[in-house]
Amino acid sequence: MSWFLDNVDYVRELFVRHAWISVVSTLIGFALALPVGWYANRHPRLGGVSVTGFGVLYTIPSIALFILLPGILGTGFLSVTNVIIALSVYAAAVMVRTASDAFGSVSPAVLDAATAAGFSTSQRVFRVELPLAGPVLLAGLRVVSVSTVSMLSVASLIGVSNLGSLFTDGFRRDFLTEIVIGIIGIVVLAVVLDLLLNLAGRLLMPWASAQRTAVRPGAASKIAVKARGA
Amino acid sequence: MIEYRSIGKTFADGTEAVGDFSLVLPSRTTTVLVGSSGCGKTTLLRMVNRMVDPTRGQVLIDDVDIATRNRVELRRSIGYVMQHAGLLPHRKVIDNVATVLRLNGVDRKEARDRSYAVLETVGLDASLATKYPGQLSGGQQQRVGVARGLVSDPNILLMDEPFGAVDPIVREELQAELLRLQRELDKTIVFVTHDIDEAFLLGDQVVILKKGGKVAQVGSPADILAKPADDFVRSFVGLDRGHRTLHVEDRDGVRVVVDGTGKATGVLEA
Numbered sequence A: 001m002s003w004f005l006d007n008v009d010y011v012r013e014l015f016v017r018h019a020w021i022s023v024v025s026t027l028i029g030f031a032l033a034l035p036v037g038w039y040a041n042r043h044p045r046l047g048g049v050s051v052t053g054f055g056v057l058y059t060i061p062s063i064a065l066f067i068l069l070p071g072i073l074g075t076g077f078l079s080v081t082n083v084i085i086a087l088s089v090y091a092a093a094v095m096v097r098t099a100s101d102a103f104g105s106v107s108p109a110v111l112d113a114a115t116a117a118g119f120s121t122s123q124r125v126f127r128v129e130l131p132l133a134g135p136v137l138l139a140g141l142r143v144v145s146v147s148t149v150s151m152l153s154v155a156s157l158i159g160v161s162n163l164g165s166l167f168t169d170g171f172r173r174d175f176l177t178e179i180v181i182g183i184i185g186i187v188v189l190a191v192v193l194d195l196l197l198n199l200a201g202r203l204l205m206p207w208a209s210a211q212r213t214a215v216r217p218g219a220a221s222k223i224a225v226k227a228r229g230a
Numbered sequence B: 001m002i003e004y005r006s007i008g009k010t011f012a013d014g015t016e017a018v019g020d021f022s023l024v025l026p027s028r029t030t031t032v033l034v035g036s037s038g039c040g041k042t043t044l045l046r047m048v049n050r051m052v053d054p055t056r057g058q059v060l061i062d063d064v065d066i067a068t069r070n071r072v073e074l075r076r077s078i079g080y081v082m083q084h085a086g087l088l089p090h091r092k093v094i095d096n097v098a099t100v101l102r103l104n105g106v107d108r109k110e111a112r113d114r115s116y117a118v119l120e121t122v123g124l125d126a127s128l129a130t131k132y133p134g135q136l137s138g139g140q141q142q143r144v145g146v147a148r149g150l151v152s153d154p155n156i157l158l159m160d161e162p163f164g165a166v167d168p169i170v171r172e173e174l175q176a177e178l179l180r181l182q183r184e185l186d187k188t189i190v191f192v193t194h195d196i197d198e199a200f201l202l203g204d205q206v207v208i209l210k211k212g213g214k215v216a217q218v219g220s221p222a223d224i225l226a227k228p229a230d231d232f233v234r235s236f237v238g239l240d241r242g243h244r245t246l247h248v249e250d251r252d253g254v255r256v257v258v259d260g261t262g263k264a265t266g267v268l269e270a
């Protein structure tokens, strides 16, 4: 405890760093996955291949990607860019399938009605499909957010500092307090981000909770399980 | 005026939904397409707003071939009411209605005002306006669907079994409402149903269809009852089942109308 009080600024700095790297990576991955998932849902044959392709990326061990990327990209070995790119790739790998499922969950009858009412194709995509895919997208995003926060800690092994540095350092020095504080920090961050996402969902999609029928109960948790198994 | 000229539709999978269909639908009247499931009613209806393009023939609105018109703009100019209301679940009732106006470039304030007005026209309480469709009963949703079809004051209103999903009492209410509205609004309505009673109630012109969009008979309800074209029509409208063949029996000087099954249905006035 006294170690924590002595190092509170250092822990706070790591926490903030861990937070922004995770958030940026998650958002980039999400932004990459959206169009691919949309396309995959539209064109199942070619789309299925890309969904599988992204899924395979997830099987690359993260430490391997962290080490290989600088060579491939020509970035510095300790650069945070490598880590953000690697984490974005993993986030996208999980998110593409969820995004495809999310767009698939939108009722064709509703899309048909929107078309008949005179929505143009792009108006329909942005004003109908995207919002209606929202609940399932959010469920996926919550899973990805948590997994990104935990995966980032691995990057401390290649010297990019974050809350994970507390346990690499703690292990090296055989100092339990530091390890525990690292774990607590990561759990707190994951929970806070999850709460924020949940809150954003409530604010952006008030209809989803008002609805009796739009989102089948259980759909979100099913997707979450699937993503975790990926 | 809407005109179908030798229309045919074969879907990509080879299903021939409509063989060869021609019909004129006069302006400001209600034409009802009636027939059993799968006979091509929806296909014919959706050709009017280019949700389905015919593989053969033309559809004309006021003598203009609609194949030459931009489909998005065409759809914005035509009201469409679907079987399950087809509301956007993520938009409030008022926004569902206003959206059609907004797509037509009407400003926000005016769109809201007109939407509230049309909700009142279809008999919906203003307090429902800020609810989501999922919070409404089936009948209320259906009314919102009708409101959305009417809000931009289109000349043409397409209605595809709009009252099919509600209970008989609500259906009668909605039918009466539509008749009242049509007396005021004078739209060109194309109405699809498989219920012959609904067809006779609402239609100025009734089109009885067989499989493949084949016309069994076209005419006013009275014409069809007076001169059914063939046994198919006779049976379809129920002339072979008794409840449409009425006769008068005298009971102490009062003329009681009795149907073919022997059930008394009313009293004949002078």
Ligand SMILES: Nc1ncnc2c1ncn2[C@@H]1O[C@H](COP(=O)(O)OP(=O)(O)OP(=O)(O)O)[C@@H](O)[C@H]1O
Pocket: B011, B012, B013, B015, B016, B017, B035, B036, B037, B038, B039, B040, B041, B042, B043, B044, B194
């Ligand atoms: N997109 C499509 N692709 C292939 N076949 C279709 C398609 N849409 C309709 N059909 C077929 O065309 C025929 C006519 O369908 P349509 O929907 O017009 O019938 P309907 O008279 O409206 O029937 P219902 O009363 O059941 O709504 C049916 O055999 C149907 O299976």
Ligand SMILES: [Mg+2]
Pocket: B041, B042, B043, B160
């Ligand atoms: Mg139909």
